[in-house]
Amino acid sequence: xxxxxxxxxxDSQSDLLSSDQEEEEEMVFGENEDDLEEMxxxxxxxxxxxxxxxxxxxxxxxxxxxxxxxxxxxxxxxVTFQLFKSFRRVRINFxxxxxxxxxxxxxxxxxxxxKKLKLYFAQGRSTNCTREPSPPRAWWCxxxxxxxxRRKKPKTPNRKSPRPAAPTLRAQR
Numbered sequence: 001x002x003x004x005x006x007x008x009x010x011d012s013q014s015d016l017l018s019s020d021q022e023e024e025e026e027m028v029f030g031e032n033e034d035d036l037e038e039m040x041x042x043x044x045x046x047x048x049x050x051x052x053x054x055x056x057x058x059x060x061x062x063x064x065x066x067x068x069x070x071x072x073x074x075x076x077x078x079v080t081f082q083l084f085k086s087f088r089r090v091r092i093n094f095x096x097x098x099x100x101x102x103x104x105x106x107x108x109x110x111x112x113x114x115k116k117l118k119l120y121f122a123q124g125r126s127t128n129c130t131r132e133p134s135p136p137r138a139w140w141c142x143x144x145x146x147x148x149x150r151r152k153k154p155k156t157p158n159r160k161s162p163r164p165a166a167p168t169l170r171a172q173r
Contacts, residue, residue, distance in 0.1 A: 045097040048122035049104055051090040055113040059085040064113065071112070075103040091122060 057064040065083075072079050072092050076099035082091040094100040100121070108119045 043097055045101050046121045046123065047094050047097050047100050049092045049094075049100055050120045050122050051092060052088070052118040052120065053115060054088050054090050054117070055115045056088070057113055058090070059083055059088075068112065071107060072103055075099040 054068070055064070058068045059065070068090070069079075069081055072081075072094075076094045076096065078095040079099075080093045082093070084090065092100075092103070094103070104119045104121065107117055109116045111117075
């Protein structure tokens, strides 16, 4: 009897699990193609990538530089490069965000001259220069009263004042 109840419990749990998985798949993939297109919209991504920890030969040897540039030219024929030798980084500018995304997905952590390429999206610049700065935030508690500090009397240098308990001697006439 215990075995039968355990078996029926296991069967009911597997039914619950399979229905949960189906619901998750519907949530992830969506029910129609519009949801899928919305998820695949790459137009809000940046058009530039940064390649970090680039091998030194890319900056010094023309042949290695051309090999590096050829990797990214496959994704966009209008790609441009900005080399930052002291940081060992290269900014790669594409004409479309889709090209930048595809290059990032396919080339991130691939081997180039014995080093793994690290590719990151560049942050876009804000072109709205007329924007007002945000007001400073108060970081102190406004309900606490703050006592002003007392000013210390300045000490006079190289003068010794008499001790208060010591008698002072006066010349007698």
